[in-house]
Amino acid sequence: MSAPLPKRIIKETExxxxxxxxxxxxxxxxxxxxxxxxxxxxxxxxxxxxGVFQLELFxxxxxxxxxxxxxxxxxxxxxxxxRLGRICLDVLKNNWSPALQIRTILLxxxxxxxxxxxxxxxxxxxxxxxxxxxxxxxxxxxxWTELYAKKK
Amino acid sequence: xxxxxxxxxALANEGYPxxxxxxxxxxxxxxxxxxxxxxxxxxxxxxxxxLAAMNDLVAQPQTPxxxxxxxxxxxxASNPDLSPIQEEFxxxxxxxxxxxxxxxxxxxxxxxxxxxxxxLAKHEMVVEGRxxxxxxxxxxxxxxxxxxxxxxxxxxxxxxxxxxxxxxxxRWVYVPLASAQDFxxxxxxxxxxxxxxxxxETRNLEEKILDLGDLVEDxxxxxxxxxxxxxxxxxxxxxFWREMFRLYLEKPIFxxxxxxxxxxxxxxxARKNLENYDHTLRETGLLAKMKTPQAKAAAQQFLDLNxxxxxxxxxxxxxxxxMRKILKKFDKRTHLQGxxxxxxxxxxxxxxxxxxxxxxxxxDSIGRxxxxxxxxxxxxxxxxxxxxxxxxxxxxxxxxxxxGCCRAVLCIRCVIDLQxxxxxxxxxxxxxxxxxxxxxxxDMDTMEFLEIYFPMEVKKRQKENEKAQLARDYxxxxxxxxxxxx
Numbered sequence: 001m002s003a004p005l006p007k008r009i010i011k012e013t014e015x016x017x018x019x020x021x022x023x024x025x026x027x028x029x030x031x032x033x034x035x036x037x038x039x040x041x042x043x044x045x046x047x048x049x050x051g052v053f054q055l056e057l058f059x060x061x062x063x064x065x066x067x068x069x070x071x072x073x074x075x076x077x078x079x080x081x082x083r084l085g086r087i088c089l090d091v092l093k094n095n096w097s098p099a100l101q102i103r104t105i106l107l108x109x110x111x112x113x114x115x116x117x118x119x120x121x122x123x124x125x126x127x128x129x130x131x132x133x134x135x136x137x138x139x140x141x142x143x144w145t146e147l148y149a150k151k152k
Numbered sequence: 153x154x155x156x157x158x159x160x161x162a163l164a165n166e167g168y169p170x171x172x173x174x175x176x177x178x179x180x181x182x183x184x185x186x187x188x189x190x191x192x193x194x195x196x197x198x199x200x201x202x203l204a205a206m207n208d209l210v211a212q213p214q215t216p217x218x219x220x221x222x223x224x225x226x227x228x229a230s231n232p233d234l235s236p237i238q239e240e241f242x243x244x245x246x247x248x249x250x251x252x253x254x255x256x257x258x259x260x261x262x263x264x265x266x267x268x269x270x271x272l273a274k275h276e277m278v279v280e281g282r283x284x285x286x287x288x289x290x291x292x293x294x295x296x297x298x299x300x301x302x303x304x305x306x307x308x309x310x311x312x313x314x315x316x317x318x319x320x321x322x323r324w325v326y327v328p329l330a331s332a333q334d335f336x337x338x339x340x341x342x343x344x345x346x347x348x349x350x351x352x353e354t355r356n357l358e359e360k361i362l363d364l365g366d367l368v369e370d371x372x373x374x375x376x377x378x379x380x381x382x383x384x385x386x387x388x389x390x391x392f393w394r395e396m397f398r399l400y401l402e403k404p405i406f407x408x409x410x411x412x413x414x415x416x417x418x419x420x421x422a423r424k425n426l427e428n429y430d431h432t433l434r435e436t437g438l439l440a441k442m443k444t445p446q447a448k449a450a451a452q453q454f455l456d457l458n459x460x461x462x463x464x465x466x467x468x469x470x471x472x473x474x475m476r477k478i479l480k481k482f483d484k485r486t487h488l489q490g491x492x493x494x495x496x497x498x499x500x501x502x503x504x505x506x507x508x509x510x511x512x513x514x515x516d517s518i519g520r521x522x523x524x525x526x527x528x529x530x531x532x533x534x535x536x537x538x539x540x541x542x543x544x545x546x547x548x549x550x551x552x553x554x555x556g557c558c559r560a561v562l563c564i565r566c567v568i569d570l571q572x573x574x575x576x577x578x579x580x581x582x583x584x585x586x587x588x589x590x591x592x593x594x595d596m597d598t599m600e601f602l603e604i605y606f607p608m609e610v611k612k613r614q615k616e617n618e619k620a621q622l623a624r625d626y627x628x629x630x631x632x633x634x635x636x637x638x
Contacts, residue, residue, distance in 0.1 A: 097579045
């Protein structure tokens, strides 16, 4: 039997549902309240606009002493997200603070879509293209969004 | 038609004070007034189609304002704060009777309109004693369709006499509109009255809120140790009040602070919110549970005050609707640009500017201001648990620790956790203060405060802390319920 859910996780889940962040939703699994299905909409004005991206989020036992584990399930062309959907974002690693929450992390991810950072790449090929031929890279990102991240 | 009726009945039956009703917008008379304006315009030969056509022309680019109402006649756009609407304010139609550029317009006017305009023009010119110009004007009106060559000749002669250098070969005729003046004279002071009424009512309610604050404070203020209890108090009442206010804060009644739909709430919604709130209070029996009679009286007063705010809001919202409707009607019936007048009024009374979601008119600012007032003067007296939770575990910050780097207060258990995981940075401000924290960092003031206002939560947390301490010292097995063979 697993330990009872910490009050913090209960509170966060409640607030995510009662006061959702625009363009973001996170739904916990019925059988595991630490596992969330996440949907993040591509920010307006970015090359991911109009895209609906699915992610999975897991809160480890140590949470909030360690960051949640998050991964893109939808394919995305982004210099800081690799082919497995893993995300390179400082607050998910060294800069994690236990005062951060699921909602703030998801907002950071949405912001990362709006501001790709090829200087700190996770996906070398994409980052290279982004640096050498940005218009082409943005075009590809749009195509991928159209291809993989559209609502069916 | 329908709205007018609805408005009149609401004013008569909602039980508003007489003073309020007297300040209300006189929808019926204003409507009659519009009819008069309409008749007056028709008597000038300016039916709505003509005026609409003229207005269209004004809107066209490169047409140097041949006709229509110059907004400056109403109000000075350059310095709206000084005296937006002068004493001698008179709505006028300005019509350009002759000019090169006015040709197209003149050609479109109906013959009778032209005639009456010409008559007006003539009359004015005679009064001004400039018969020469009249002949000029006449001559040019007859040459409406003449080619450019003659125009240039005319230009030359016109320039010599031109009094207004910016409108070189044009001539304005002023058509005073007496009934339109009546309309605006009727509407504008009402707005001033409504504004004054809002001020007075807001002040009145703010005072009541202050009184209520004193009352609530008297009822819930816990007696500190060492002080003699001057009144009958019950610490249970404190919890009832807290729950009452928590529910109130959970769903704001008059003004939404939520991330997604921020802004004023319409009267209908606000009434529903208040009804729901009242319902919840009854259902949970919070009112009935209050121990002392003073507490009960204060709670009743709290609810009454909310009702009063709602009433003021409703009255103002209705008036805002009446004004919007009557101005729309004015525009529709007369094609004089009354909306310009409305825009100017908004500059003068920023309070009536309606937000997208809100109730409109002065109602918005009333809802916002009074709710804020209620929040700071009354609700703040009873501290809510949400304001005293540890940002790490989301439970009450007991025992409270301040790391000295920022104002954040964490609970001692979370600090110990952070230290044992070698997380050096303060969760709130990232300063490396965690490892240096010790018993001296306990925030004694906050601790005392929490003990007084949250006695039940403190006890609960105390127990949990002891348990956690035992688990740390002797292992998880030690604190598990039931017997264990070690």
